[in-house]
Amino acid sequence: MRLIKLKEVIQKTSLGRSTIYEFITKGSFPKQVSLGAKSVAWLESEVDDWIMERIGEREV
Template sequence: MAERILRRPDVEACTGLSRSTIYAWMARGEFPQPVALGARLVGWRESDIEAWMAAREVKAA
C-alpha cells in the first residue's frame, strides 16, 4: 500500500503548528523534511509526522 502524503494544511491540523513554526523548525532540523511532489509542490510522509509526534510525546512524559 502506498504511503499517504500530507499537504501543509493537513500537517498544520494534526500537529497544531502554524506554517511559520513548521518551516522554522525544519530549518533547525527539529521537524521532518517534506518530499518534493512537483516543481513547487511538497508534502510530508504521514509516517514521518506520526513518528515525530510520538517522539515529542515521549520527551514530554
C-alpha cells in the same frame, strides 16, 4: 505510505506554517518531499513519529 499536504500537517501538529518551516530549518521536523515545481508534501508516518517523540519527551 501516505503523503500529506501542509494543511493536514498543520492540523495534525497544531503548529503554524512558519513554525513548521523554522523547525525544518533547524533539523527538528521531518523534511518535505518535492512533488513538482511548486508542490510539496510530508510522509504522514514521519509526522506521526515526530508527534510521538514529543509525547515521549513529556513522559520523561
